[in-house]
Amino acid sequence: MRLDHRKINADLKQPSYPLHIFDTVTSTNQVVWDLLAGGNPFPVIVIASQQTAGRGQWGRTWVSSPGGLYLSIGLNINLEAKNAPHLTLLSAWGIAQSLRRYRLPVQLKWPNDLILEGRKLGGIKSETRIHNKMITHSVIGVGINWSNQVPDPGIPLQSYPNPHDIDSLETLSAITINGVFEGYESYLKEGIENLMRNYIDILDSVGRKVMIEGITGTIIGVSTQGELKVSLQSPGSKTTLKLPPGSLSLGYPQGESTP
Structure with a gap:
């Protein structure tokens, strides 16, 4: 069943955002790119009830089953290409903070997951267009489990047993949209260093x-470029490694997840 745009707009901080709502699409990210190519103004927001070729990290594709939230936002930005990881970081933090205001103890799992009670609630995928070493356009894609069937270690929000204040997929949509823009505004106003302090808090x-080449290390945070920071200690020495996304799988207590 298609989402009600009026209910979503009622909870948006900026209800003038245009919403493009679909039952089924191949990929909400791709629909945003297509709408931008067709001359639609920024921001472009696409929401679907199902994806048949959703995009994940490392080029993975999967079917996103009905009942989840599949949402993408197209932004017109001016950012150095080397800072592309900032887009996922600011989006993840903004969405998590927005959800936490609704009595959901959401945390972040490096590099791009939203987690609840140690299980995967959702994930974020950012894509960019670059010209002269500058990002000119970006699409932030978000998938969050609501009532859809998910394999371990996933968790649909409707099965979460503790009280919270999210009563519909429309409300979840508005929270997610508000969260992306909150993260972006915080990034623009306060910079990446402040955002990362807040990110690491959750x-x-x-x-x-963790074990790195036979040496036990301790995770101490995430760099401003999205690298996992691991402190390694051996007799007489101490060093900090910065591991890029994809170089180490942290997994979940219930098993591995698809990013």
Whole structure:
């Protein structure tokens, strides 16, 4: 069933945002790119009840089953290409903060997951267009489990047993949209360093032990470029490694997840 745009607009901080709502699409990210190519003004927001070729990290494609939130936002930005990781970081933090205001203890799992009670609630995928080493356009794609069937270690929000204040997929849509823009505005006003301090405050893995080439390390945070920071100690020496996304899988207590 198609979402009610009036209910979404009622909870948006900026209800003038144009919403493009579909039952089924191949990929909400691709629909945004197509709408931008057709001359639609920024921001472009696309929401679907189902995806048949959703995009994940590392080029993965999967079917997004009915009942979840599949949403993409197209932004017109002016950002150095080397800072592309900032887009996922600011979006993840903004959405998590927005959800936490509704009595959901959401945390962040490096590099791009929203987690609840140690399970995957959702994920974020950003795409960019670059000209002269500058990002000119970006699409932030978000998938959040609502009532859809998910394999372990996923969790649909409707099965979360504790009280919270999200009563519909429309409300979840508005929270997510508000969160992306909140993260972006915070980034523009306060910079990446401040945003990362807030990001690390709700990162689930700080203090966790990991094994790097036979040496035990401790996760101490995430860099401004989205790298996992691991402190390694051996007799007489101490160093900090910065691991790029994709170089280490942190997994979930219930098993591995598809990013």
